[in-house]
Amino acid sequence: MIDYETLKARAFAPVEQSYTQRDTILYALGLGLGGDPLDAAHLRATYERAEGFCALPSMVNVLAGPGFWAMEPDTGLTWQKILHGEQSFTLHAPLPAEGTIVGETRITEIIDKGEGKGALIYSERRMTDKASGTLIATVEGTSFARGDGGFGGPTGPVKPVHTLPETEPEAVFEHRTLPGQALIYRLSGDYNPLHADPEVATGAGFKAPILHGLSTLGVASWSITAALADGDPAALTHLQLRFSSPVYPGETIRTEMWRDGDEVSFRARVVERDVVVLNNGLARLG
Numbered sequence: 079m080i081d082y083e084t085l086k087a088r089a090f091a092p093v094e095q096s097y098t099q100r101d102t103i104l105y106a107l108g109l110g111l112g113g114d115p116l117d118a119a120h121l122r123a124t125y126e127r128a129e130g131f132c133a134l135p136s137m138v139n140v141l142a143g144p145g146f147w148a149m150e151p152d153t154g155l156t157w158q159k160i161l162h163g164e165q166s167f168t169l170h171a172p173l174p175a176e177g178t179i180v181g182e183t184r185i186t187e188i189i190d191k192g193e194g195k196g197a198l199i200y201s202e203r204r205m206t207d208k209a210s211g212t213l214i215a216t217v218e219g220t221s222f223a224r225g226d227g228g229f230g231g232p233t234g235p236v237k238p239v240h241t242l243p244e245t246e247p248e249a250v251f252e253h254r255t256l257p258g259q260a261l262i263y264r265l266s267g268d269y270n271p272l273h274a275d276p277e278v279a280t281g282a283g284f285k286a287p288i289l290h291g292l293s294t295l296g297v298a299s300w301s302i303t304a305a306l307a308d309g310d311p312a313a314l315t316h317l318q319l320r321f322s323s324p325v326y327p328g329e330t331i332r333t334e335m336w337r338d339g340d341e342v343s344f345r346a347r348v349v350e351r352d353v354v355v356l357n358n359g360l361a362r363l364g
């Protein structure tokens with residue numbers, strides 16, 4: 079059972095993470111990039127000598143975080159039933175391809191959706207470049223704790239969601255994920271067994287381990303810049319979305335986009351099952 083005051087005040091020590099170009103490339107491989115090794119856009123993220131090689135902006139989501147802290151025994155959370163509900167990130171400065179980042183995490187609110195429905199845990203991480211002191215990024219996430227509703231906490235306000243146009247998408251981009259993608263992606267720091275252990279996955283109600291939501295988010299982030307920013311991944315400065323359904327590794331993700339100046343509304347669907355997996359997306363270029 080969640081104790082509202084205790085969980086909201088949970089202290090997270092600052093996390094200092096040094097990473098190299100090898101980590102930057104491993105992150106990109108965990109999005110299924112490199113699956114087309116003759117494609118310049120794939121190489122730009124996976125080969126350090128390629129022209130325009132850089133860290134993908136969405137990598138801020140895996141750096142200097144507290145890990146899957148819900149598994150720690152004193153949280154009161156049913157960690158096996160937690161799903162990633164929403165995520166956003168904003169780049170205040172480009173993410174270096176290697177360096178040392180300090181992340182400071184806090185829980186900003188916990189919303190009670192009711193018994194049998196769940197709880198929303200909102201968190202925020204501010205990420206600073208250690209060498210220069212520059213604020214690099216702000217990352218916000220929502221955990222949907224399906225087993226922990228009815229704890230007597232506030233029932234709102236919830237974060238507003240971005241509304242997509244009702245017209246047909248103006249651009250689409252397809253990316254085939256790898257069957258072993260979750261096993262690669264987890265090496266960037268999210269070791270939740272839900273993404274690797276078949277027994278844990280079936281226990282949580284899935285037919286097999288599901289892909290990390292943040293890997294799907296990385297695919298959509300990269301796809302937007304591949305389709306609308308001449309393949310320059312660093313053009314992406316903000317992205318927010320809601321995870322609407324799980325993805326199984328090996329499925330094809332089609333990102334559907336509407337552009338309005340620097341802003342791109344988007345959603346993504348799994349082609350094989352025709353299911354929307356990312357919804358209410360908003361990205362900013364430049």
Ligand SMILES: C/C=C/C(=O)SCCNC(=O)CCNC(=O)[C@H](O)C(C)(C)COP(=O)(O)OP(=O)(O)OC[C@H]1O[C@@H](n2cnc3c(N)ncnc32)[C@H](O)[C@@H]1OP(=O)(O)O
Pocket residue numbers: 160161162163164191198220222270272288289290291292320321322323324325
């Ligand atoms: C630790 C795990 C890491 C991972 O990476 S997991 C993989 C990535 N995440 C996912 O695959 C999650 C995909 N999303 C889902 O499966 C579902 O989506 C949810 C289980 C999260 C919710 O589904 P349902 O309970 O059927 O939602 P509803 O009946 O459509 O709405 C109930 C209330 O919940 C709000 N809500 C729905 N989806 C989300 C979301 N993704 N994040 C935050 N809130 C959400 C709605 O608005 C509504 O609220 P109101 O009752 O006030 O009208």
